[in-house]
Amino acid sequence: MNRWKRIKKAFLNDKGAIVSISFLILLAVISLIAPILPLNPNKTDILHLLEAPSVNHWFGTDEVGRDYLARIIYGGRISLVVGILAMVMSTVIGVSVGMVSGFFGGIVDSVLMRIVDVIQSIPWLILVTVVGIFMKKGLLSIIVVIGFFSWMEIARLVRAEVKSLKERDYIQYASFAGIGALKVICRHLIPAVMPTIIVAASSGIANAIMTESALSFLGIGIQEPLSSWGKLLQTAQSNLQNAVYMAIIPGFLIVLTIFAFNKIGNLLRIYLEPRVSEDLA
Amino acid sequence: MSGLTKILDIENLNVSFYSDSVKTKVVKDISLEVYDGEILAIVGESGSGKSVAMKSVMDLLPVYAKVSADRFLFEGKKFLEIKGKEKRQILGNDIAMIFQDPMTALNPVKKIGDHLIENIRRHNKMSKKQAESLAIEMLERVGIPSPEKRMKQYPHEFSGGMRQRVLIAMALCSRPRLLIADEPTTALDVTIQAQILKLLKNLHETEKMNIVLITHDLGVVASIADRIAVMYGGRIMETGTKDEILYNAQHPYTKALLKAIPGTENGKKCKLEPIPGSVPQMKDMESGCPFYSRCEHAGEACLCEFGATHDYSDTHKSYCMNDLKQLNERGA
Amino acid sequence: MEHLIEVEGLYKHFPVKTFWGRKKGAVKAVDGVSFYIDKGKTVGLVGESGCGKSTLGKTIIRMNDVTAGRILFNGEDISKVKGRKLKEIHSKMQIIFQDPYSSLDPHMTVKDIIAEPLRVYRKLSEAEIVKEVSDLLEQVGLRADDMKKYAYEFSGGQRQRIGIARAISVKPEFILCDEPISALDVSIQAQVVNLLKELQEKYKLTYLFVAHDLTMVHHIADVIAVMYLGKIVEIGSSDDVYFNPKHPYTQALMKAVPKIEKDKVLDLNRDILEGDLPSPLDTQKGCSFCGRCPYAEEICKVNVPELKDDGTGHRTACFMHKKMQKNEIKFA
Numbered sequence: 010m011n012r013w014k015r016i017k018k019a020f021l022n023d024k025g026a027i028v029s030i031s032f033l034i035l036l037a038v039i040s041l042i043a044p045i046l047p048l049n050p051n052k053t054d055i056l057h058l059l060e061a062p063s064v065n066h067w068f069g070t071d072e073v074g075r076d077y078l079a080r081i082i083y084g085g086r087i088s089l090v091v092g093i094l095a096m097v098m099s100t101v102i103g104v105s106v107g108m109v110s111g112f113f114g115g116i117v118d119s120v121l122m123r124i125v126d127v128i129q130s131i132p133w134l135i136l137v138t139v140v141g142i143f144m145k146k147g148l149l150s151i152i153v154v155i156g157f158f159s160w161m162e163i164a165r166l167v168r169a170e171v172k173s174l175k176e177r178d179y180i181q182y183a184s185f186a187g188i189g190a191l192k193v194i195c196r197h198l199i200p201a202v203m204p205t206i207i208v209a210a211s212s213g214i215a216n217a218i219m220t221e222s223a224l225s226f227l228g229i230g231i232q233e234p235l236s237s238w239g240k241l242l243q244t245a246q247s248n249l250q251n252a253v254y255m256a257i258i259p260g261f262l263i264v265l266t267i268f269a270f271n272k273i274g275n276l277l278r279i280y281l282e283p284r285v286s287e288d289l290a
Numbered sequence: 291m292s293g294l295t296k297i298l299d300i301e302n303l304n305v306s307f308y309s310d311s312v313k314t315k316v317v318k319d320i321s322l323e324v325y326d327g328e329i330l331a332i333v334g335e336s337g338s339g340k341s342v343a344m345k346s347v348m349d350l351l352p353v354y355a356k357v358s359a360d361r362f363l364f365e366g367k368k369f370l371e372i373k374g375k376e377k378r379q380i381l382g383n384d385i386a387m388i389f390q391d392p393m394t395a396l397n398p399v400k401k402i403g404d405h406l407i408e409n410i411r412r413h414n415k416m417s418k419k420q421a422e423s424l425a426i427e428m429l430e431r432v433g434i435p436s437p438e439k440r441m442k443q444y445p446h447e448f449s450g451g452m453r454q455r456v457l458i459a460m461a462l463c464s465r466p467r468l469l470i471a472d473e474p475t476t477a478l479d480v481t482i483q484a485q486i487l488k489l490l491k492n493l494h495e496t497e498k499m500n501i502v503l504i505t506h507d508l509g510v511v512a513s514i515a516d517r518i519a520v521m522y523g524g525r526i527m528e529t530g531t532k533d534e535i536l537y538n539a540q541h542p543y544t545k546a547l548l549k550a551i552p553g554t555e556n557g558k559k560c561k562l563e564p565i566p567g568s569v570p571q572m573k574d575m576e577s578g579c580p581f582y583s584r585c586e587h588a589g590e591a592c593l594c595e596f597g598a599t600h601d602y603s604d605t606h607k608s609y610c611m612n613d614l615k616q617l618n619e620r621g622a
Numbered sequence: 623m624e625h626l627i628e629v630e631g632l633y634k635h636f637p638v639k640t641f642w643g644r645k646k647g648a649v650k651a652v653d654g655v656s657f658y659i660d661k662g663k664t665v666g667l668v669g670e671s672g673c674g675k676s677t678l679g680k681t682i683i684r685m686n687d688v689t690a691g692r693i694l695f696n697g698e699d700i701s702k703v704k705g706r707k708l709k710e711i712h713s714k715m716q717i718i719f720q721d722p723y724s725s726l727d728p729h730m731t732v733k734d735i736i737a738e739p740l741r742v743y744r745k746l747s748e749a750e751i752v753k754e755v756s757d758l759l760e761q762v763g764l765r766a767d768d769m770k771k772y773a774y775e776f777s778g779g780q781r782q783r784i785g786i787a788r789a790i791s792v793k794p795e796f797i798l799c800d801e802p803i804s805a806l807d808v809s810i811q812a813q814v815v816n817l818l819k820e821l822q823e824k825y826k827l828t829y830l831f832v833a834h835d836l837t838m839v840h841h842i843a844d845v846i847a848v849m850y851l852g853k854i855v856e857i858g859s860s861d862d863v864y865f866n867p868k869h870p871y872t873q874a875l876m877k878a879v880p881k882i883e884k885d886k887v888l889d890l891n892r893d894i895l896e897g898d899l900p901s902p903l904d905t906q907k908g909c910s911f912c913g914r915c916p917y918a919e920e921i922c923k924v925n926v927p928e929l930k931d932d933g934t935g936h937r938t939a940c941f942m943h944k945k946m947q948k949n950e951i952k953f954a
């Protein structure tokens with residue numbers, strides 16, 4: 010389709026986008042093949058504590074002598090998994106709420122939107138912290154907590170778009186022709202709000218990674234022996250004086266990953282807008 | 291006509307749009323002149339280049355547009371070579387333009403009065419008080435009832451017709467020599483359209499303002515224009531006085547266009563004869579006649595070359611590769 | 623002649639609420655309309671924007687709920703039907719929209735667009751659908767292999783043809799044409815009108831043709847109804863209303879249409895109706911047109927005129943009409 014060609018061209022013309030995509034692909038590949046790499050993130054080596062990067066340990070070792078490269082790779086796996094699953098969860102909730110709210114309107118809309126208002130009015134960090142304390146600690150609860158408290162923005166975006174789409178003649182015609190609400194939503198509305206969803210999702214991953222890092226940094230996120238980039242950053246705190254690389258590497262990777270997802274999201278937002286007609290190009 | 295002064299004199303104007311290093315010619319070799327004291331109508335369908343041609347006069351084209359012409363004179367000045375302050379001076383004071391959708395030209399959170407006062411003070415050195423009374427006078431002149439009250443209202447409190455009047459009042463502030471009206475009545479209802487046309491005609495007569503009217507509606511042209519240029523696919527197909535074009539059209543496109551409009555003959559409906567096909571895309575036609583694919587008389591020559599000139603009178607010219615005289619005699 | 627549709631005292635009001643959700647008033651988009659449409663005929667509904675003509679059409683085909691009144695379709699009251707029954711009614715009453723851009727889903731292929739109502743109303747296999755769609759495309763003057771394309775690959779006129787194919791796919795008896803040509807180029811309008819006429823003959827379709835362009839409506843319609851502020855002010859056979867309008871509003875409307883014929887060109891010094899359409903929110907006593915009417919007298923400001931038949935089926939809602947006929951009042 011024409012639109013995808015345009016997007017491809019736009020991406021290839023943008024150096025930032027090429028870097029972002031290559032970086033993310035690299036990250037994904039490494040995360041996937043990590044188990045077959047000759048790396049063990051949990052093997053301690055008390056003879057080599059806090060060693061600076063060298064040929065044997067590319068990223069050095071940590072305070073109990075574990076290979077930091079392995080820690081980073083396995084931490085990255087966790088960060089990405091949290092980011093992606095939390096994003097999927099928040100997108101699913103957000104799109105469903107926004108769709109129902111915008112499509113049916115009236116009382117349903119009022120109730121749902123007030124709920125969104127309430128959740129959004131509480132500072133998320135407090136909310137997540139409180140819930141995080143009460144829930145069983147673990148990877149799953151982190152994902153659920155992050156996912157459950159970050160869908161409101163998507164819901165609002167989708168609702169606003171659906172509300173304006175509903176006024177389009179083709180949506181009105183579909184209802185007129187006796188097509189059920191569910192079918193109208195699946196066939197007409199979802200494809201139309203897809204650009205919004207994709208953009209929200211790509212920045213959703215970035216946000217989830219950031220949230221997880223913040224939580225882990227505060228000590229209420231990922232627990233030992235698992236680690237994530239945020240968790241690594243937290244551990245690095247106590248060794249800042251003699252091992253700066255332990256903070257710099259995960260910090261740099263977090264920034265780069267978030268930048269990459271946001272960059273791609275932004276480009277998609279510009280080029281995914283549907284074309285109404287050939288000559289409007 | 292040749293004895294009259296030319297306000298605007300354009301020869302072989304070309305406008306091209308560049309996007310993704312692809313060049314699309316949107317206006318091709320058009321020559322136009324606006325004589326002092328006349329209303330010239332440029333008639334064409336969407337995509338005919340009529341708006342683009344006139345926006346090149348106003349310097350309103352996007353940055354990726356390139357304008358060139360063999361001659362481009364406004365009141366004797368070489369217009370394309372004038373730049374910067376001098377150009378702004380001319381565009382602000384001597385030429386004004388009004389558009390199809392007046393709402394886009396008005397700031398929705400600014401009172402109508404402030405729009406006018408600001409505009410007046412940009413062109414004339416006067417106090418706010420003076421400007422205000424002049425603004426009220428302007429609104430009165432364009433037929434807005436109770437102008438004092440209206441000055442304090444916002445654009446959304448005005449109807450479409452009233453907004454168009456406000457825009458005309460704003461254009462009048464600098465007493466322009468030339469007003470370019472780009473489909474000023476297309477978005478309006480017929481009764482309101484007639485009011486605006488009447489207003490334009492009155493201003494043309496009382497203020498000695500020359501008007502270029504861009505429209506797709508031949509009926510509008512019939513009621514207000516002196517001379518007509520018919521455009522299609524970026525080219526001028528035929529020019530002439532109103533009577534020459536509407537009642538003695540020679541070019542196959544003009545004739546087809548006139549037949550596609552419902553009319554009555556001796557109190558009876560006559561059959562509509564649509565032009566087959568659809569308006570071609572600009573990128574699909576480089577050389578040759580843009581009407582080629584829809585013209586019933588099109589021949590080999592039309593594909594490669596555009597328009598031999600046929601002169602019928604001092605004012606009436608059409609551009610067609612066919613031997614129009616023979617063609618029209620056969621048809622008649 | 624059998625009436626396909628009979629509308630009796632139809633009202634459609636849209637409530638206007640205050641910020642606190644309390645009802646403040648109502649926009650009386652359709653305010654007591656009665657008329658009928660004969661089988662196989664076309665009724666043209668004209669009026670200025672905001673007069674309620676589109677709302678009336680959409681209420682008749684039950685795209686809107688009815689505030690009050692009856693709609694008889696084949697003698698059966700459909701003003702309150704719901705659910706499955708309404709769905710069944712909608713397969714017999716279809717609609718063609720004004721805007722060829724917003725009426726087709728940009729994410730769907732032409733095949734899916736046209737097949738959308740087909741899949742609801744007729745249980746067909748995929749192969750049958752392909753056959754049906756290619757047949758429909760050919761009927762509206764497109765090619766069968768166009769079905770794989772997306773709507774944005776077509777021009778406005780072609781998109782309108784796709785919309786027409788979708789409307790006729792379920793073999794309706796009645797089609798609401800909601801300004802189907804207003805957004806099209808002049809040379810394309812005639813194509814679409816001729817196509818609609820062709821299909822009407824072929825399938826014995828009945829049309830309600832909503833438009834603001836009187837000449838086009840006169841061309842296509844058998845009966846013309848003129849609406850002003852939610853009410854029909856004049857209705858009669860197409861030629862009667864067009865050549866011999868009786869209501870002062872229709873007369874003004876008719877005069878304001880810019881025409882090309884030499885003896886009928888719009889005269890900007892005479893044929894102008896002053897004033898604007900009042901807001902439908904303002905409730906006023908008496909005839910809704912009396913504020914702009916050059917003939918209005920005391921009675922017009924107090925009482926609401928009813929539609930009165932002149933004996934030939936040409937009905938007008940005006941108190942002054944008799945006086946006007948006796949030439950007691952001179953036409954402008």
